[in-house]
Amino acid sequence: MMKAEKVLILNFGGQYTQLIARRIRECNVYCEIISSKKSAEEIKAMNPSAIVLSGGPASVYTKDAPQCDKRIFALGVPVLGICYGAQLMAQLLGGKVSMAQVREYGRAELTVDNTSPLFRGIDRVTSAWMSHTDSITSLPDGFKVIASTPNCPVAAMGDIENKLYAVQFHPEVEHTAKGMDIIRNFLFIISGLHADWTMDSLVEQTIKDIRKEVGDSDAICAISGGVDSTVAAVLVHRAIGDKLHCILVDNGLLRLNEAEDVEKLLKEEFEMDIRRVDEQETFLSALKGVTDPEEKRKAIGNTFIRVFDREAKKYDKVEFLVQGTLYPDVIESGDEMASTIKSHHNVGGLPEDMNFKLIEPLRYLFKDEVRQVGKELGIPDEILMRHPFPGPGLAIRILGEVTEERLDILRRADYIVTREIKKAGLYNSLWQAFAVLPDIHSVGVMGDDRTYSETIVLRAVTSSDGMTADWARLPYDVLDRISRQIINEVYEVNRVVYDITSKPPATIEWE
Numbered sequence: 001m002m003k004a005e006k007v008l009i010l011n012f013g014g015q016y017t018q019l020i021a022r023r024i025r026e027c028n029v030y031c032e033i034i035s036s037k038k039s040a041e042e043i044k045a046m047n048p049s050a051i052v053l054s055g056g057p058a059s060v061y062t063k064d065a066p067q068c069d070k071r072i073f074a075l076g077v078p079v080l081g082i083c084y085g086a087q088l089m090a091q092l093l094g095g096k097v098s099m100a101q102v103r104e105y106g107r108a109e110l111t112v113d114n115t116s117p118l119f120r121g122i123d124r125v126t127s128a129w130m131s132h133t134d135s136i137t138s139l140p141d142g143f144k145v146i147a148s149t150p151n152c153p154v155a156a157m158g159d160i161e162n163k164l165y166a167v168q169f170h171p172e173v174e175h176t177a178k179g180m181d182i183i184r185n186f187l188f189i190i191s192g193l194h195a196d197w198t199m200d201s202l203v204e205q206t207i208k209d210i211r212k213e214v215g216d217s218d219a220i221c222a223i224s225g226g227v228d229s230t231v232a233a234v235l236v237h238r239a240i241g242d243k244l245h246c247i248l249v250d251n252g253l254l255r256l257n258e259a260e261d262v263e264k265l266l267k268e269e270f271e272m273d274i275r276r277v278d279e280q281e282t283f284l285s286a287l288k289g290v291t292d293p294e295e296k297r298k299a300i301g302n303t304f305i306r307v308f309d310r311e312a313k314k315y316d317k318v319e320f321l322v323q324g325t326l327y328p329d330v331i332e333s334g335d336e337m338a339s340t341i342k343s344h345h346n347v348g349g350l351p352e353d354m355n356f357k358l359i360e361p362l363r364y365l366f367k368d369e370v371r372q373v374g375k376e377l378g379i380p381d382e383i384l385m386r387h388p389f390p391g392p393g394l395a396i397r398i399l400g401e402v403t404e405e406r407l408d409i410l411r412r413a414d415y416i417v418t419r420e421i422k423k424a425g426l427y428n429s430l431w432q433a434f435a436v437l438p439d440i441h442s443v444g445v446m447g448d449d450r451t452y453s454e455t456i457v458l459r460a461v462t463s464s465d466g467m468t469a470d471w472a473r474l475p476y477d478v479l480d481r482i483s484r485q486i487i488n489e490v491y492e493v494n495r496v497v498y499d500i501t502s503k504p505p506a507t508i509e510w511e
Helices: 017-026 040-045 070-074 084-092 179-190 199-214 227-243 258-270 280-287 293-312 327-332 367-376 393-397 404-423 476-489
Strands: 007-011 031-035 050-053 079-082 096-112 125-138 144-149 152-159 164-167 218-223 244-250 274-278 318-322 357-359 432-436 441-446 449-462 493-498
Touching: 007 017, 017 031, 017 179, 017 327, 040 070, 050 084, 050 179, 070 084, 079 084, 084 096, 084 125, 084 152, 084 164, 096 152, 125 144, 125 152, 164 179, 199 227, 199 318, 199 357, 199 367, 218 227, 218 293, 227 244, 227 258, 227 318, 227 367, 244 258, 244 293, 258 274, 274 293, 280 293, 293 318, 293 393, 393 404, 393 432, 404 432, 404 449, 404 476, 441 493, 449 476, 476 493
Parallel strands: 007 031, 007 050, 050 079, 079 164, 218 244, 218 318, 244 274, 318 357, 449 493
Antiparallel strands: 096 125, 096 144, 144 152, 152 164, 432 449, 441 449
């Protein structure tokens, strides 16, 4: 994934940091989010073509406020500071930041100097999205004001000679009318980049990198049935061919008929070496008595690796393990500036003493980018457009202990959800739709008798990348049909409820 042109985003804990990355990639420019604590030498060694300083919740003048190495501004690389990043740039270069006399939240009228390269081609008066309690009150030497709002005299500043720019607003959000134009101006006019990061070039380069890294060795790949592991497997197979050995672990945590369908597809469609191993009892034993979500994930991750370690011994020269880790998995599993939301099976569940070197060809991609890679590889839409499925499978959609009986209940209910969503023609418009089995029993009346049975939670969300999500406004008749079908077909259930919580504050999965 080493690119000739690369933008580095220094993360100060801002809520929109991942959105900045997405916007840059939408311009066909490769970028990575890195820790703001990296030294100027470390950043220089990464050979960035441009640097962006993200927003963040802190005030630059408070104790323990996040900092970056001041020397990055002398690397000769264009820098764009956003919100907190703008204030930090001002402070580090000799300006002053103070609490704003009038805080700004939401849309504001922005007056710009459109002779500045940052605002070239933009109307003199436009709108921008503000979210700040502090403001730049004194400019560093060499800077001049290039935008303002009625309540923020320094809404943007620039040092044209050194290609250093800062904006108090958020160009990455849709509410900033010309936000993408501003980002493009920074990337192409100021930084001189070429928009050469495309899916075909990515696939070509990744195949070369994998082929070089693996050499004469073999690799095994964990196949779960989801989009990520399938794309990762086909991509690596394209690079090393028969030296890739796919292992489909039927862990008992998959959706209905999933193991059979995936095995058939990869064998017949892509002529890949795939072997299915039945480990349902092994995983259920590892999960026995486990109720904590993080412990579930780690138990599943450890068990996966132990199984692969054993299975790999059946092949010669296996040194590598392929995983379908995505960028949101890495981000949510935490770094120095971001709290761990939940450790992901691909990131936080691996034992330190495992015997494989990892190949994670999708590690820096978002889900929609993975689907684009899949299209380049010729993977059919019926696979690529499948809803995301978590690495730990149905185990993290069961609250409390995971048992064979509870898995059977959830699997049947989840099948009905998918079936009815597809019948209604809604499947491709949703990011995810699935059933959750909480540890809740409730009283009901069925056939004139009292019941005290399980509850199923229906979860359906819309999203572009899984980093944020909104609950789906499903038609009432669809909700009614799903509820009745679950009650009628899954005898252990007497109540169905609908989760109407967005992400944030909730996550998409319940555990």
